[in-house]
Amino acid sequence: MPEQTPILVVDDISKSFDALKVLSNVSLKIHSGETISILGPSGSGKSTLLRCINWLEKPDRGDIYLAGQRVGRKEDGQLMTDGELAHIRAQMGMVFQNFNLWPHFTVLQNVIECPVHVLGISKDNAVVRAEQLLEKVGLKEKRDAYPYSLSGGQKQRVAIARALAMSPTVLLFDEPTSALDPELVGEVLTVMRDLAAEGMTMVVVTHEMSFARDVCQEVVFLDEGQVVEQSTPDKFFSNPQTDRAKRFLTRYV
């Protein structure tokens, strides 16, 4: 297979919170259509890494490139303005652990909000698309409900539809099932599996080992802010190379 240009490049990212070094020299490449999962113990810097990708956290060092475009900084190294950063963030979807749906809007309004107000799509077109997406995540009948009245699993599926409505180049998931009751995890993972099968490019921070093993093309194992292992799920789960990965796997699998 010829070497493709990666759609998302994380190039030598470091990040500290005060004296605490959270990420050290992390580099990744994600190709279009790939699903990768980022695994690691709590406090390993997984979520920070994901939040650096769309600059919700500003990396201290290193660069992010989305489809060849530098994120957060202009070509000359100057910081982007809020507007420029917003423009590039709009090309990445993000799904949060705590859903962060907007409670003052209905389900449908949550899904059409960004296409209409950020992308400038007409409301009629946005509604048609939103209804398709809600059908895809199995929540068409909830279109006029408020997020308040939904279960966690339903909220997270709406959040996925909201992110998809922007037709993102990549979709970032920050522990999407960690806040859910165990019996609600499955419905969210099913939607994510379908997306992966359709060729959506996804970066998933997760503790769901079965998802990482069955769905992802690549697994990145992070510990103490460093990439310790990076391989296919088969290799990682059956034959981890480092002691840290072995210890992690005995605890989580």
Next chain:
Amino acid sequence: MTDLEIVLQEWPRLASGFGNTVFLFAGSAIGAFLLGSLMVGPMRSRNKIVRVALHSFVDGMRMLPFLIFVYLLYYGLPAFGIKLDAWTAGLLGLIIYHCAYVAEILRGAWDQLPAGQTESAQAHGYHGLRLMRRIILPQLILNSAPVFGNQLIYILKDTSFLMIITVQDLTYAASSIQSMYFVPLEPFLIAMALYWAVSLSIEGLVRVVQGTAKVRGLGRA
């Protein structure tokens, strides 16, 4: 003629005063709200100078009696060559004074808003005024309707101070009927009833907003 008949005969005076009061109230409530909304973002700015300047303004206004502020605007500013007519000074005074309270109410409500609300909006391409208008502000309003209701009532009552600078509001009308005909009670009772009527409408509005918040699971703070 009984006292009541005198007052009824002077009804046009009361009606016009009441109209002015409602106009002053509505105009300054809208103005204070818009200005306060614009201030609350910069009050949380990363720039310390901006932050300190706005907080000083807000605290300064809140520590100053409204009457003194209006006096300064109307009788004090001419010393610096700025002469405002009574209506301009009154309306401007109400807006500037109460926008400080509005900004403070919004700032407090914003502190209670989960950071994830802003983050999910930013992650989807929002920033600046659009983020404020579409995502933040509606939630702040829904979450603090009763406090806003209180503030609206203060604005309404503060309009009555403006008679001191010759604005012909409802209190001015009642007071002039009282002094023309020496009827001490009725004009003020009627004025009081009219202030109550507006206050009750404000309370009604608050209840509507609270209902809107409740079905969305908001406003339970």
